[in-house]
Amino acid sequence: MVKSLESPARELxxxxxxxxxxxxxxxxxxxxxxxxxxxxxxxxxxxxxxxxRSFSLSPNEEHIAYTDHKDGQIDIFVIPIQGxxxxxxxxxxxxxxxxxxxxDGRRIVYSSNRNGVxxxxxxxxxxxxxVQLSVNDSGSNVLDISPDGAKILYAAARDxxxxxxxxxxxxxxxxxxxxxxxxxxPDVSADGQAIAFQATNATSGATLFNCSLVAKxxxxxxxxxxxxxxxxxxxxxPDGKQIAFLRYTNGPSNLWVVHDTGGDAxxxxxxxxxFGGFTQLPYNFLQTQDFQWSPDSRRLVxxxxxxxxxxxxxxxxxxxxxxxxxxxxxxxxxxFNPSWSxDGRRIAWL
Numbered sequence: 001m002v003k004s005l006e007s008p009a010r011e012l013x014x015x016x017x018x019x020x021x022x023x024x025x026x027x028x029x030x031x032x033x034x035x036x037x038x039x040x041x042x043x044x045x046x047x048x049x050x051x052x053r054s055f056s057l058s059p060n061e062e063h064i065a066y067t068d069h070k071d072g073q074i075d076i077f078v079i080p081i082q083g084x085x086x087x088x089x090x091x092x093x094x095x096x097x098x099x100x101x102x103x104d105g106r107r108i109v110y111s112s113n114r115n116g117v118x119x120x121x122x123x124x125x126x127x128x129x130x131v132q133l134s135v136n137d138s139g140s141n142v143l144d145i146s147p148d149g150a151k152i153l154y155a156a157a158r159d160x161x162x163x164x165x166x167x168x169x170x171x172x173x174x175x176x177x178x179x180x181x182x183x184x185x186p187d188v189s190a191d192g193q194a195i196a197f198q199a200t201n202a203t204s205g206a207t208l209f210n211c212s213l214v215a216k217x218x219x220x221x222x223x224x225x226x227x228x229x230x231x232x233x234x235x236x237x238p239d240g241k242q243i244a245f246l247r248y249t250n251g252p253s254n255l256w257v258v259h260d261t262g263g264d265a266x267x268x269x270x271x272x273x274x275f276g277g278f279t280q281l282p283y284n285f286l287q288t289q290d291f292q293w294s295p296d297s298r299r300l301v302x303x304x305x306x307x308x309x310x311x312x313x314x315x316x317x318x319x320x321x322x323x324x325x326x327x328x329x330x331x332x333x334x335x336f337n338p339s340w341s342x343d344g345r346r347i348a349w350l
Contacts, residue, residue: 002348003032003039012288012350014057017342022057023350029055029064031081034346042081056099056108065089065099065108076110076123089123090130096121098142102168103149109133109142109168120154120166133171140164141282146192151218153188153195155282163197165218176216182208184283187243189236193219194260196227196234196243208232208283209248215260227258228265233275233290236260237297242317244291244300246273255291255302257317268319274303274310276336287337287350295344301325303335303349310335312349 005025013022013029021032027047031040042064045053049069056065065078068086074095079086090096095113102109106125111118112132120134120142133152134140144153151165153176161184163176177183179199186197195218198211213227213234227234231245232253241260246253252272258265276287291302301314308331315322325347326335338349 002034002346003037005039008350012337012339012348013055015339015341015348016057016061018061019341020061021348022055024053024055027051027053029066034341034348043079054098056101058101059103059105063105065101067097067099076108078108078125087125089125090121100142100145102145103147107168109145109152111140111142120152122168122171131171133166133168134164134173136173139282141284143186144188146188147190148192151192153186155184155186161282163195176218183214184208185233185285187235188218189240190238191240193217194236194240196236198232198234208278209246209253213243213245213258215243215262225260225262227260227262228256231256231265233285235289235291235293237293238295239297241297244268244293244317246275246290255300255315257300266318268300268315268317269302269304269313269322270319271306272304274305274334274336289337289339292338292340294340295342301338301340301347303338305334309333312338312347314347 007026011024015021019034023030029042031042051069054067063078068077076089076096076099077086078089097111099108099110108123112121118139120140121130121132123130140154142154151167153165161182163183163186166173181200183197183199186195188195196215198213200211209232210230211232213231214224215227216224231247234243234245242257244257247256253275255268255273256265257268275290278285304313309329311324311328312326313324336350
């Protein structure tokens with residue numbers, strides 16, 4: 001255990017390379033110094049103001065972008081980590097949400113509700129007016145930004161769900177998937193060249209837990225690769241050679257691994273893996289992740305409820321060496337959201 005908290009943590013926001021963990025608790029952002037075990041409260045919002053805030057840490061770890069309700073509006077603000085006056089980045093009567101920093105730290109991508117439909121906008125920190133990047137008739141939710149900062153991955157929610165991307169240097173949307181049914185829960189490879197996602201045909205009777213897993217190039221016209229016929233929540237390994245995913249078979253979900261060429265899916269666990277769940281439309285994950293690859297792509301960490309108590313586990317990719325990392329025996333305690341430190345030497349969880 002890294003640190004015991006007085007209240008439940010809602011979300012792990014970031015784990016920096018300097019050994020600091022940023023997390024959300026009681027609608028505020030906190031910082032945990034892993035070395036000293038000191039917790040610092042970075043924001044102090046009015047507890048009577050009920051708002052589902054979003055936080056995003058700048059790449060240089062000097063500023064926080066967040067949503068707040070002021071003057072009858074919900075806008076995006078930026079404040080220095082070390083304290084100071086917040087700077088209002090957006091100022092309009094629409095609801096702005098889900099800020100995400102671009103890798104250069106100079107711009108913020110966010111969602112803005114326009115006429116009842118979420119659109120993707122790009123805000124500048126130098127005072128320039130925000131730029132609208134998407135124009136569509138369905139809600140658009142930012143999912144990820146490519147490592148080079150050139151593309152945004154987002155989902156369009158409607159009767160069916162497709163995956164889209166948009167470039168930051170030109171407001172042009174690119175539809176990644178267009179098949180009938182639902183394509184969702186994507187993950188971009190570390191080099192930004194491919195995307196893995198799950199897809200279900202609307203007429204097949206499949207659920208979100210029993211989908212086809214697909215890998216598709218983001219740079220060429222190559223045909224998509226079916227990774228596995230049954231699974232959900234795919235995650236690329238950092239080296240881009242394998243994809244881990246969950247599979248549900250009339251019981252607890254278990255962890256599986258398949259190579260990026262597909263066709264050789266194999267189980268890693270058999271005793272179950274904790275899945276944090278998802279919201280109603282647009283089916284956003286309730287947790288940032290339910291398992292994670294180690295930085296060297298050799299191990300996976302996950303949470304599981306075995307022998308009546310939840311704990312954190314580590315396993316090799318072939319499942320031959322599974323190690324319990326926590327010693328919880330209290331059946332009333334639940335563990336979620338395991339995360340490796342960037343150097344691969346420590347693990348944090350909720």
